[in-house]
Amino acid sequence: MSMHLPKPIADYVEANVRLDIEGMLRPFLSDAVFIDNGKRFEGQAAIRQLFEEEVIPVKAVFTPDTVREEDGAVVVEGPAHGDFPGSPLRFTYRFTLAHGAIKTLETTV
Secondary structure (H helix, E strand, O other), rough: OOHHHHHHHHHHHHHHOOOOOOHHHHEEEEEEEEEOOOOEOOOOOHHHHHHHHHOOOOOOOOOOOEEEOOOOOEEEEEEEEEEOOOOEEEEEEEEEEEEEEEEEEEEOO
């Protein structure tokens, strides 16, 4: 990808392309929070469950095409495609980073 993403975000996006759950989890802090369209998942075990139940089965892959900083967060936008209704859909991913890792990730359509 041609845009510059902070390493934890780039690592997450690259693992998502491979649908690699371990790689997708690695950039998250152990107590990270993932908010997926309003549903809150706290900690790596809950985030893993989200990936296993809602990302991998539909082969949802996010392809960022814009990035900006906003209010201390890194906001990344782009389409996600996979085996789900309406694919591809444009998503906004709002990352908060801490200690070189993802502290929070909020996704919205």
